Amino acid sequence: MLPIENEYKIQTDPYRIVASIYDHIMQRLSYQEWAKYISDIKTFYNNGAKKYLEIACGTGKLKSNLERIFEDIVMLDISISMLKHVDLVNKRICADMTRLPFKNEFDFIYSTFDSINYITDE
Secondary structure (H helix, E strand, C coil): CCCCCCCCCCCCCCCCCCCCCHHHHCCCCCHHHHHHHHHHHHHHHCCCCCEEEEECCCCCHHHHHHCCCCCEEEEEECCHHHHCCCCCHHHEEECCCCCCCCCCCCCEEEECCCHHHHCCCC
């Protein structure tokens, strides 16, 4: 069982205000096409992945399009407010993507959209 918070206490919640309307703001985005793209990458590498990590998962909309293909997905985001919209209660982690708190390994790790833009230093 994975906790929603961990020892890397997040000091801010950058999406606290936006979380409740985020899916509406992003409604024009084709999560289905993005899911196909991510799935095609996984197929290309054909690594027999079983355990997946989505970094900067937001509200988990992409996961809902991948869960038939990717069965064991752990969702990570820096915003506890965004994670509250993810339905995988036991598989959501609130943490900074630059300090992953895991001791276990994942077979396939992905991050989409502009998530990397939030890293502001080297």
